[in-house]
Amino acid sequence: MSTPGRQHIALGAYLTGSATNGDAWRAPGEDIDADIDFGRYRDYVRILEQGRFDSIFLYDNVLPVPDPAAVADTPALPRWDTFTLLAALAVTSRHIGLIGTASTTFNEPYNIARRVASLDRLSGGRAGWNVVTATGGGENFNLAAHTDHAERYERAHEFVDVVTGLWDSIAPGAYLRDRETGRWLDPAKVRPLNHHGRFYHVAGPLNAPPTVQTRPVLAQAGASGAGKELAARIGEVIYTAEYDRAAGRDYRAEVLARAARYGRTADHLRILPGLAPFVGRSEAEAREKFETYQRYLDKADCLRGFSSYASLGVDLSSWPEDRPIALGAVAETNSHKSRQSLIVDWIRRERPFVRDVLRRFTRGGHRIVVGTPRAIVDDMEDWFRTGAADGFNIMFTSSPGGLRDFVDLVVPELQRRNLLRTDYTGRTLRENLGLPDPAAR
Numbered sequence: 001m002s003t004p005g006r007q008h009i010a011l012g013a014y015l016t017g018s019a020t021n022g023d024a025w026r027a028p029g030e031d032i033d034a035d036i037d038f039g040r041y042r043d044y045v046r047i048l049e050q051g052r053f054d055s056i057f058l059y060d061n062v063l064p065v066p067d068p069a070a071v072a073d074t075p076a077l078p079r080w081d082t083f084t085l086l087a088a089l090a091v092t093s094r095h096i097g098l099i100g101t102a103s104t105t106f107n108e109p110y111n112i113a114r115r116v117a118s119l120d121r122l123s124g125g126r127a128g129w130n131v132v133t134a135t136g137g138g139e140n141f142n143l144a145a146h147t148d149h150a151e152r153y154e155r156a157h158e159f160v161d162v163v164t165g166l167w168d169s170i171a172p173g174a175y176l177r178d179r180e181t182g183r184w185l186d187p188a189k190v191r192p193l194n195h196h197g198r199f200y201h202v203a204g205p206l207n208a209p210p211t212v213q214t215r216p217v218l219a220q221a222g223a224s225g226a227g228k229e230l231a232a233r234i235g236e237v238i239y240t241a242e243y244d245r246a247a248g249r250d251y252r253a254e255v256l257a258r259a260a261r262y263g264r265t266a267d268h269l270r271i272l273p274g275l276a277p278f279v280g281r282s283e284a285e286a287r288e289k290f291e292t293y294q295r296y297l298d299k300a301d302c303l304r305g306f307s308s309y310a311s312l313g314v315d316l317s318s319w320p321e322d323r324p325i326a327l328g329a330v331a332e333t334n335s336h337k338s339r340q341s342l343i344v345d346w347i348r349r350e351r352p353f354v355r356d357v358l359r360r361f362t363r364g365g366h367r368i369v370v371g372t373p374r375a376i377v378d379d380m381e382d383w384f385r386t387g388a389a390d391g392f393n394i395m396f397t398s399s400p401g402g403l404r405d406f407v408d409l410v411v412p413e414l415q416r417r418n419l420l421r422t423d424y425t426g427r428t429l430r431e432n433l434g435l436p437d438p439a440a441r
Contacts, residue, residue, distance in 0.1 A: 010433055024294075035080065049093060064139040164215060233264075310344065380419070
């Protein structure tokens, strides 16, 4: 059931932009200074390019920290500014796509259009924008409270329309730079936007270096009803947190059905569930790596973070270890609606103990797999072949060891099965993902 004609798995890598990628940051060998040493991220990207990853994905976090004591034992602070870090990586890498997160709630369309276009030119056509509405943080942006979920998504649709309109406002070849005629610009190829909508009024055109890709790639990670609609309409790379293969198939089918209403097909989308692998040359080695991770995990902190992220209404860090988790009525959150629904449904169905949560999911609610390269690839291939995923967003639980393990052990097995290319096929992110040029539509 994998998409006809699509032979290769798309590979993305999630990087935090903070000091460490792992929840078990106290484990020996873990980097804990990547927030102040750019060389760490430069080296991560070098490793990932060796593994022929399509892209890295940098999340951003603008949430306030009202009580510093709440983050005193976890590397939640500080974090690189996303597009500053990506700009540096653009000139120290050659092939990998650079997808940065920017909120449609706490930015203006013109700024984002200019920032992403500049990154696309700087990187030679490897830029992407992860469109989010933000799960909170209005306190840092002159707002007394967070904007309502439904309104955030209404704004997001219009925001993206303005950004893409600005990217289209300067046609290819507009800049003549003709010394002989003295003509710098062909005005016939410049189109002021003059957008007047419900939320935004933007004149245009865009004053930024012309993009290499006609349009940078748009990524999206929402999975609520409103999130799926936005993904179906504009998303080209779609991040999910599905933990069940059947649910992954259902999600992909629903998004594709919604996308069809906008004249889009499976060729226009790459759906990448998050996957946190622990790989060893033997099952015993993989288990030892996983148990080391568990040993150095601040379990109480991770459970608090997991509970808060899913808005469970109960702090699992104080739940008795010998009692299955039982949830009462769970109030719908105004932030991570989709992640909340996935996790609540799993808890109610499985009745797990708290130890099961830690062994099944990362702090952010992504699926953990443990095994040999063959077992890991069996799992990935199963999801890909049955139509549950177009690839995976790898959530590394350690750095640099986890990156090196995946590239040295899993990538050769993927390539042996012809599930992953042995070299990059194009110079732009869009070409390497096999995504069509939206201007051609």
